[in-house]
Amino acid sequence: MSKIVKTKNQISIPSCLDYLKDVDEFVEERLKKTGLSESELADVAISVTEAVTNAIVHGNKSDEHKQVEITLEIKDPDVVIWVKDQGGGFDPGSVPSPVEKDNVLKKVGRGIFILKSLMDDVDFKFRSEGGTLVKMVKHLKPAKKS
Amino acid sequence: MKLSFSDVNGVMVLSPRGKIMGGPDATQMHDQLHEFINQGKKKVVIDLAKVDWMNSTGLGILISGLTTMRNSQGELKLANVTEKIQSLLTITKLITVFDCYDSVEEAVQSFK
Numbered sequence: 566m567s568k569i570v571k572t573k574n575q576i577s578i579p580s581c582l583d584y585l586k587d588v589d590e591f592v593e594e595r596l597k598k599t600g601l602s603e604s605e606l607a608d609v610a611i612s613v614t615e616a617v618t619n620a621i622v623h624g625n626k627s628d629e630h631k632q633v634e635i636t637l638e639i640k641d642p643d644v645v646i647w648v649k650d651q652g653g654g655f656d657p658g659s660v661p662s663p664v665e666k667d668n669v670l671k672k673v674g675r676g677i678f679i680l681k682s683l684m685d686d687v688d689f690k691f692r693s694e695g696g697t698l699v700k701m702v703k704h705l706k707p708a709k710k711s
Numbered sequence: 712m713k714l715s716f717s718d719v720n721g722v723m724v725l726s727p728r729g730k731i732m733g734g735p736d737a738t739q740m741h742d743q744l745h746e747f748i749n750q751g752k753k754k755v756v757i758d759l760a761k762v763d764w765m766n767s768t769g770l771g772i773l774i775s776g777l778t779t780m781r782n783s784q785g786e787l788k789l790a791n792v793t794e795k796i797q798s799l800l801t802i803t804k805l806i807t808v809f810d811c812y813d814s815v816e817e818a819v820q821s822f823k
Contacts, residue, residue, distance in 0.1 A: 582733050583735065585732050585734050604794075604795065607763065610764065611732075611764055611765075614732045615767055618767075618768060663803060664804045669804050669808060670778070670808060672774050673771055674767075675771075675803055676767045678767075678802075679799065679803070
């Protein structure tokens with residue numbers, strides 16, 4: 566059976582939403598000393614849960630034998646996060662706009678929209694060996710001089 | 712997320728705490744609202760003061776709660792919406808859908 570695997574900058578989880586809190590704890594713990602404000606840290610944490618939820622549900626179709634891998638790179642002036650699944654890939658452009666009048670009250674379909682709103686840069690790559698790789702970037706703002 | 716509730720003059724005040732991100736969070740809120748409906752309690756305020764943040768699943772939970780209450784001729788309102796959640800409600804245009812109040816007292820009062 567698959568399980569959680571952690572290294573210094575990477576966590577890999579089985580495709581089950583119950584593990585989202587483990588990913589969030591990992592990400593917030595690793596990023597709290599980067600200089601991100603509380604609000605920016607929340608933006609990153611929310612965005613990671615969006616990307617991981619997509620990877621679990623739409624990528625790996627909640628198959629717990631498939632893993633979702635989250636990798637952090639703190640490279641001043643950026644925090645870069647990759648989320649990789651083992652699924653068949655999906656077209657993020659095919660998701661209808663959640664702010665269109667007919668979609669506002671839908672229960673789902675806002676994840677990518679929120680992710681793109683909160684992060685400075687987001688890129689989706691479809692890997693030739695299968696799966697989707699989402700790259701998200703948040704710029705670290707220079708510390709204010711006192 | 713941890714969930715508690717209280718009865719304030721016949722209005723059920725649901726108080727989630729922590730982060731609302733999916734997994735077990737979705738069913739917890741849904742089950743509690745259905746319990747209220749089964750007890751004939753159809754005026755609900757969700758107090759968001761102690762919610763650090765929520766993602767799109769959390770927003771879906773709020774929408775689901777709103778439609779569940781309205782389908783049962785009830786109503787659901789929000790109180791103490793934090794800055795972070797307010798910005799998510801704004802960018803997703805959900806701010807136009809929910810009645811939001813600055814305090815639980817004001818939200819409870821609005822039912823009268």
